[in-house]
Amino acid sequence: xxxxxxxxxxxxxxxxxxxxxxxxxxxxxxxxxxxxxxxxxxxxxxxxxxxxxxxxxxxxxxxxxxxxxxxxxxxxxxxxxxxxxxxxxxxxxxxxxxxxxxxxxxxxxxxxxxxxxxxxxxxxxxxxxxxxxxxxxxxxxxxxxxxxxxxxxxxxxxxxxxxxxxxxxxxxxxxxxxxxxxxxxxxxxxxxxxxxxxxxxxxxxxxxxxxxxxxxxxxxxxxxxxxxxxxxxxxxxxxxxxxxxxxxxxxxxxxxxxxxxxxxxxxxxxxxxxxxxxxxxxxxxxxxxxxxxxxxxxxxxxxxxxxxxxxxxxxxxxxxxxxxxxxxxxxxxxxxxxxxxxxxxxxxxxxxxxxxxxxxxxxxxxxxxxxxxxxxxxxxxxxxxxxxxxxxxxxxxxxxxxxxxxxxxxxxxxxxxxxxxxxxxxxxxxxxxxxxxxxxxxx
Numbered sequence: 001x002x003x004x005x006x007x008x009x010x011x012x013x014x015x016x017x018x019x020x021x022x023x024x025x026x027x028x029x030x031x032x033x034x035x036x037x038x039x040x041x042x043x044x045x046x047x048x049x050x051x052x053x054x055x056x057x058x059x060x061x062x063x064x065x066x067x068x069x070x071x072x073x074x075x076x077x078x079x080x081x082x083x084x085x086x087x088x089x090x091x092x093x094x095x096x097x098x099x100x101x102x103x104x105x106x107x108x109x110x111x112x113x114x115x116x117x118x119x120x121x122x123x124x125x126x127x128x129x130x131x132x133x134x135x136x137x138x139x140x141x142x143x144x145x146x147x148x149x150x151x152x153x154x155x156x157x158x159x160x161x162x163x164x165x166x167x168x169x170x171x172x173x174x175x176x177x178x179x180x181x182x183x184x185x186x187x188x189x190x191x192x193x194x195x196x197x198x199x200x201x202x203x204x205x206x207x208x209x210x211x212x213x214x215x216x217x218x219x220x221x222x223x224x225x226x227x228x229x230x231x232x233x234x235x236x237x238x239x240x241x242x243x244x245x246x247x248x249x250x251x252x253x254x255x256x257x258x259x260x261x262x263x264x265x266x267x268x269x270x271x272x273x274x275x276x277x278x279x280x281x282x283x284x285x286x287x288x289x290x291x292x293x294x295x296x297x298x299x300x301x302x303x304x305x306x307x308x309x310x311x312x313x314x315x316x317x318x319x320x321x322x323x324x325x326x327x328x329x330x331x332x333x334x335x336x337x338x339x340x341x342x343x344x345x346x347x348x349x350x351x352x353x354x355x356x357x358x359x360x361x362x363x364x365x366x367x368x369x370x371x372x373x374x375x376x377x378x379x380x381x382x383x384x385x386x387x388x389x390x391x392x393x394x395x396x397x398x399x400x401x402x403x404x405x406x407x408x409x410x411x412x413x414x415x416x417x418x419x420x421x422x423x424x425x426x427x428x429x430x431x432x433x434x435x436x437x438x439x440x441x442x443x
Contacts, residue, residue, distance in 0.1 A: 012413050068362045096417070217233035248351070319360050
């Protein structure tokens with residue numbers, strides 16, 4: 001029978017047992033940015049939305065841009081993890097939890113962006129009290145809440161065996177780990193139940209994840225705004241969500257790998273495989289973007305062309321062409337090249353460009369269409385204020401802080417799945433491959 005110390009990968013426990021001074025400094029900086037954001041929000045609560053750059057007709061701006069951006073990133077974790085798990089991709093074992101945590105945490109900040117845009121937080125209760133299911137806005141609230149619930153369950157279930165390990169090893173935190181472990185002993189019956197529950201949730205969470213960003217797109221597509229009223233928006237948003245989500249996973253993995261010295265668990269092959277997925281999504285993103293703009297151009301509808309030209313030739317053109325370069329040109333150049341694709345720095349660099357480009361894409365969806373209303377209206381150009389930028393920076397910093405705090409309470413790489421992979425996966429993969437191959441003809 002294996003002893004506890006033989007079973008546990010010590011490197012995965014180390015971040016929980018010890019915390020360096022650098023971590024506290026890093027957390028302090030992030031917390032300071034978060035507090036500045038709290039001050040900015042207090043300013044908005046006291047003085048109203050007049051402190052933002054929002055105006056008529058641009059009643060959505062940075063807040064809704066960030067809402068779509070954060071909800072998009074959330075697709076990375078649960079969706080990619082579920083697909084890889086159902087496909088029995090053994091290389092997933094080191095990356096699934098790092099991805100799933102992104103989903104759960106970033107959803108909170110996505111929903112908070114809507115609260116910011118409402119101006120008064122108490123208006124959220126109006127959706128519950130007086131909701132109308134003929135409105136895509138209520139569909140959005142329902143789908144995001146469902147997705148958050150399913151993703152939290154999907155994150156928690158694979159955590160149970162690791163929580164039990166921490167319960168037995170770190171006695172000082174027994175008050176936390178003991179109830180969360182749910183009496184886990186690792187018996188064969190418990191493992192069968194857990195694996196069945198994880199498999200069921202993996203199947204359930206995929207259509208929920210796809211529906212969430214489809215519904216987010218309908219908030220735009222169900223209107224008659226120029227370049228919003230389009231049937232392509234559903235799949236376009238889903239592709240963009242997965243695209244930015246994979247990039248977020250790669251960046252998070254690289255930071256964790258460096259900070260906690262997990263080079264033996266998060267290997268170059270993991271970055272290479274995710275880089276290939278990122279390359280495919282880059283091509284899909286370009287296809288959908290090209291299709292959207294080509295049909296708009298050939299249609300030639302006057303109001304649509306006003307928005308089209310403002311993006312390609314007008315005042316939004318620097319942002320538009322930067323988006324094309326960062327979402328397609330740079331990632332394709334880095335990831336289509338075998339040398340840079342197989343290097344960790346190559347996939348990370350491509351991912352950083354993708355995140356910049358996908359944020360620009362969301363901004364270019366929201367602002368140009370609202371800046372070109374169908375009715376003649378003279379309005380000031382939309383320029384985000386210091387309050388909006390401060391809250392965006394605060395959300396990013398608090399997301400990173402919460403992610404870092406998670407690594408101080410739970411293993412960011414699943415211990416029991418790594419051990420299970422060592423014990424069973426080689427034989428399982430061998431038998432699976434043999435089942436694919438045709439049997440030899442009798443001599």
